[in-house]
Amino acid sequence: MEFLRKLISTPGTSGREERVRELILKETKGLWDETTVDPLGNVICRKKPAKSGKKATRKVMIAAHMDEIGFYVRAIDEQGWLRVQKVGGFEPRNLFARRVLVQGRKDLIGVMNPGIRPTHVASEEERKKVLDVKDFFVDAFMPKDEVEKAVRIGDPVTWIQDLAVVGDYWTGKAMDDRIAVWTAISAIRKVARKSACDIYFVGTVQEEVGCRGSGPGAYGLDTDVAIAVDVTLSCDTPGTDKTDSISQLGKGVALKVMDSASISDRGLLDEFIATAQKHKIPHQLEILPMGGTDAGSMQRAGAGRKAFTLSIPCRYVHTPTETVHRKDVEAGIDLLAAWIAG
Numbered sequence: 001m002e003f004l005r006k007l008i009s010t011p012g013t014s015g016r017e018e019r020v021r022e023l024i025l026k027e028t029k030g031l032w033d034e035t036t037v038d039p040l041g042n043v044i045c046r047k048k049p050a051k052s053g054k055k056a057t058r059k060v061m062i063a064a065h066m067d068e069i070g071f072y073v074r075a076i077d078e079q080g081w082l083r084v085q086k087v088g089g090f091e092p093r094n095l096f097a098r099r100v101l102v103q104g105r106k107d108l109i110g111v112m113n114p115g116i117r118p119t120h121v122a123s124e125e126e127r128k129k130v131l132d133v134k135d136f137f138v139d140a141f142m143p144k145d146e147v148e149k150a151v152r153i154g155d156p157v158t159w160i161q162d163l164a165v166v167g168d169y170w171t172g173k174a175m176d177d178r179i180a181v182w183t184a185i186s187a188i189r190k191v192a193r194k195s196a197c198d199i200y201f202v203g204t205v206q207e208e209v210g211c212r213g214s215g216p217g218a219y220g221l222d223t224d225v226a227i228a229v230d231v232t233l234s235c236d237t238p239g240t241d242k243t244d245s246i247s248q249l250g251k252g253v254a255l256k257v258m259d260s261a262s263i264s265d266r267g268l269l270d271e272f273i274a275t276a277q278k279h280k281i282p283h284q285l286e287i288l289p290m291g292g293t294d295a296g297s298m299q300r301a302g303a304g305r306k307a308f309t310l311s312i313p314c315r316y317v318h319t320p321t322e323t324v325h326r327k328d329v330e331a332g333i334d335l336l337a338a339w340i341a342g
């Protein structure tokens with residue numbers, strides 16, 4: 001759990017995943033037979049099959065992305081306010097009044113707010129204004145000359161929001177996709193000594209900007225099978241019809257049938273369903289009409305390969321309140337471990 005806590009609080013805007021990568025390598029020391037970092041920055045951790053001497057076993061890539069949605073400093077204006085470029089899918093309505101970490105020459109704490117007048121003094125017209133990400137700025141609480149010494153254009157900025165455990169609910173920023181990194185590694189750790197598969201766990205880069213890391217990663221490894229572990233939407237909250245909820249928190253790990261980037265291989269989907277049934281692991285089937293995971297790019301890299309996504313249901317995706325349920329995460333670990341061991 002301490003590892004998850006660190007994964008959540010560590011910053012890793014798409015393209016700047018170094019700290020997450022270092023954390024994974026440090027916290028999983030001794031688990032792998034080989035580790036490498038490919039040219040794009042994907043961290044590749046290999047666990048060879050436990051039973052040596054047996055005939056060739058399945059070569060499996062298990063990917064979970066290390067990056068999180070975030071920002072890059074786009075400009076420092078005359079007053080020293082930081083203007084930012086968004087990286088990944090942000091909803092401007094979720095950007096109000098956020099505490100942020102500016103990763104400059106050293107880490108700086110700032111706050112993000114839009115350049116509008118407070119509601120106390122705003123006109124009727126101003127209150128109706130629909131805001132865009134470019135209307136927001138970061139206050140780093142320093143005069144312009146000091147800001148310029150500490151911050152450079154292109155420095156990454158991420159939300160600050162640590163993990164909180166509230167009963168069975170775990171909430172924090174970057175649950176997408178650090179909970180999947182944690183799930184995948186926990187599953188591999190569980191069956192490391194009895195796995196018949198040649199496993200490549202890959203912490204991928206730049207998923208949030210269009211799955212740019214996992215495709216080349218899959219091409220380089222050329223595994224038989226690729227499994228993405230990622231979060232999926234759980235719209236089981238007010239404002240959405242039950243049939244549109246995609247997944248429901250606490251009802252088990254979600255097995256993806258399709259999203260807008262991939263259709264899961266039928267054989268793999270059936271294998272995961274059968275494994276879940278055999279071991280009585282709670283699960284739900286998922287169709288996500290819009291959005292995708294690394295499975296989409298891994299499936300199509302090179303000559304292609306069979307791909308599937310194991311999803312952890314998550315409420316409030318792409319907000320600093322991303323929330324998962326302990327039982328779904330445990331089901332994810334159990335199912336992935338059972339599938340690898342099988």
Ligand SMILES: [Zn+2]
Binds near residue numbers: 207230231
């Ligand atoms: Zn994700």
